[in-house]
Amino acid sequence: MNLLLLFDEDFLPDGTARLTGRRAQHAREVLRAEPGELLRVGRLGGLVGTGEVLENTAEALHLRVSLTEPPPPRAGVELLLAIPRPKALKKVLPAVASLGVDRVVLVNAARVEKSYFDSKVLAPAFVQELLLQGLEQARDTRLPEVLVRERFRPFVEDELDALFGREALRLLPHPPALQPLASLGLAEASRVVLAIGPDGGWVPFEAELLEAHGFRPFTLGPRILRVETAVPVLLGQVALLRAGA
Amino acid sequence: MNLLLLFDEDFLPDGTARLTGRRAQHAREVLRAEPGELLRVGRLGGLVGTGEVLENTAEALHLRVSLTEPPPPRAGVELLLAIPRPKALKKVLPAVASLGVDRVVLVNAARVEKSYFDSKVLAPAFVQELLLQGLEQARDTRLPEVLVRERFRPFVEDELDALFGREALRLLPHPPALQPLASLGLAEASRVVLAIGPDGGWVPFEAELLEAHGFRPFTLGPRILRVETAVPVLLGQVALLRAGA
Numbered sequence: 001m002n003l004l005l006l007f008d009e010d011f012l013p014d015g016t017a018r019l020t021g022r023r024a025q026h027a028r029e030v031l032r033a034e035p036g037e038l039l040r041v042g043r044l045g046g047l048v049g050t051g052e053v054l055e056n057t058a059e060a061l062h063l064r065v066s067l068t069e070p071p072p073p074r075a076g077v078e079l080l081l082a083i084p085r086p087k088a089l090k091k092v093l094p095a096v097a098s099l100g101v102d103r104v105v106l107v108n109a110a111r112v113e114k115s116y117f118d119s120k121v122l123a124p125a126f127v128q129e130l131l132l133q134g135l136e137q138a139r140d141t142r143l144p145e146v147l148v149r150e151r152f153r154p155f156v157e158d159e160l161d162a163l164f165g166r167e168a169l170r171l172l173p174h175p176p177a178l179q180p181l182a183s184l185g186l187a188e189a190s191r192v193v194l195a196i197g198p199d200g201g202w203v204p205f206e207a208e209l210l211e212a213h214g215f216r217p218f219t220l221g222p223r224i225l226r227v228e229t230a231v232p233v234l235l236g237q238v239a240l241l242r243a244g245a
Numbered sequence: 246m247n248l249l250l251l252f253d254e255d256f257l258p259d260g261t262a263r264l265t266g267r268r269a270q271h272a273r274e275v276l277r278a279e280p281g282e283l284l285r286v287g288r289l290g291g292l293v294g295t296g297e298v299l300e301n302t303a304e305a306l307h308l309r310v311s312l313t314e315p316p317p318p319r320a321g322v323e324l325l326l327a328i329p330r331p332k333a334l335k336k337v338l339p340a341v342a343s344l345g346v347d348r349v350v351l352v353n354a355a356r357v358e359k360s361y362f363d364s365k366v367l368a369p370a371f372v373q374e375l376l377l378q379g380l381e382q383a384r385d386t387r388l389p390e391v392l393v394r395e396r397f398r399p400f401v402e403d404e405l406d407a408l409f410g411r412e413a414l415r416l417l418p419h420p421p422a423l424q425p426l427a428s429l430g431l432a433e434a435s436r437v438v439l440a441i442g443p444d445g446g447w448v449p450f451e452a453e454l455l456e457a458h459g460f461r462p463f464t465l466g467p468r469i470l471r472v473e474t475a476v477p478v479l480l481g482q483v484a485l486l487r488a489g490a
Binding site for chain 1: 318339384427480481
C-alpha cells in the first residue's frame with residue numbers, strides 16, 4: 001500500500017480524518033506510524049497529499065490531512081473485456097486500476113463460461129475492493145468505472161457508441177490480423193478503447209460485429225497470452241505509443 | 246493449454262508418443278480428443294507440429310507425432326528480478342515463459358523478505374511447472390533458464406558480466422530517473438537485460454551498483470506498479486521498441 005485512501009465518511013467536521021479497519025491496521029502494524037509522522041494519503045476521487053498522524057491506536061488512526069497534488073494522469077483508455085475466469089479477474093482488476101484505466105465493461109462472449117456470472121468476484125463490493133488495491137498501489141485516487149453486460153450483441157449494437165463516444169480509437173487485438181499496433185495512429189488518438197476477448201479469443205461473429213462498429217484489428221504476435229498477461233502488455237504498449245514512441 | 250508439450254521420455258522407439266498424467270487427462274476431459282483427431286503439440290526445446298490421436302484412454306494418450314515448425318521467436322530479453330513475494334512469483338513465471346524471456350535471475354535484495362527463500366515456489370520442480378504452463382499457453386517449447394542467487398553484490402560484481410554478456414543493453418526501471426524507455430536505443434539492441442526491483446524498489450546502494458555495471462535507469466512514469474504488473478508492461482514495451490516502433 002503506497003497511499004492511504006480516505007473516503008468522505010472518514011472526515012470529521014474539523015477536517016481531520018479518522019480511519020478504522022484494514023487501513024488503520026496497516027498503519028499500525030506495517031507502517032508503525034507514530035504521532036507526528038507524515039503518511040501519504042489521497043481522497044477517493046480527489047487530490048493526494050500527506051496525513052500527519054495525530055493518534056494511532058487499536059481503535060483508529062487519526063490524521064491531520066493536507067491534500068495538495070493531483071493524482072497521476074489518466075491513461076485515456078477504456079477496456080471492453082470479455083469476462084475472464086474469476087482467478088484472472090482478481091489479477092486484472094487491480095492491474096487496470098493501477099494503470100489508470102477509466103472504464104472496464106465486462107461483457108459476455110461465446111467463450112465465456114456461464115458460471116463466471118455467478119462468481120463472487122463480480123459482486124460490486126468485491127470489484128471495488130480489488131480496484132482500491134490497485135489505486136493504493138499506484139497512488140491514484142480515481143476508481144475506474146466497471147460495468148457488467150450479460151448480452152454481447154445488444155451491448156455492441158445499442159449501447160457501445162453512446163458509452164465510448166465516436167472519437168475514441170477502437171482497437172481489437174485479434175490473431176488473424178497482420179497490422180502491428182504501432183501502425184494504428186495511437187500517437188494522434190485522444191482516447192482509446194481496447195476490446196480484449198476471452199482465453200480462446202472472440203468467435204468470428206463477435207470479431208466481425210466489433211469490426212463493423214469501428215474496431216480495428218491488430219496482431220499481438222505469434223504468442224497466445226492469458227488475459228491477465230495480455231492486459232498489462234497491451235496497456236503498456238498503448239501508453240508508450242500514445243506518448244509518441 | 247494451447248499446446249501439448251512432449252518430453253523426451255514420452256517418445257517410444259517407433260517415434261510415437263505416449264503421454265500420461267495431467268496432459269493425458271487434459272486431452273481426455275477438456276479436449277475430448279477422439280482417435281484420428283489432430284492436436285497441436287511441441288517437443289520441449291524443439292519444434293512444434295501436430296499429434297494424431299491413436300488412442301485416448303484412462304491410462305494414456307497415444308499420438309503419432311509430426312514436428313515441422315519452429316516455435317515462436319525469442320524475445321531476446323533476460324530479467325534480473327528481485328525475488329518477488331511467492332504469490333507474485335506464481336504469476337510472473339508463467340507470464341515470462343509465455344512472453345519468450347530467455348533467462349530469469351532471481352536475486353536477493355534489501356527489500357526482499359528472507360522468508361521468500363524458503364518458499365516452495367522457488368523449488369526447481371515448482372518453478373518448472375509454472376514455466377511449462379506459460380509455454381503451453383503461448384505455444385512455445387523453450388524453457389527460460391531460471392537461476393536463484395542469494396547474494397546481490399557478489400552476483401553483480403563477479404557473475405553478471407559473464408552471464409549476460411557485455412553487448413546486451415542493460416536497463417533499470419527506477420523511479421528517480423527521467424529518461425523514458427523509448428530514448429534508450431532499444432531498436433538497435435541485439436539483446437536486453439531488465440533489472441526489476443522488489444515491491445518498494447531497489448535501495449540506493451543496489452541501484453548505484455547496477456548503474457556502475459552499465460544499467461541505464463529510466464522512468465516507468467508516476468504510477469508505482471506491483472512486480473506482477475510491471476513485468477508484462479515492461480516486456481510489452483521492450484518488444485514494441487525492439488520491433489522499431
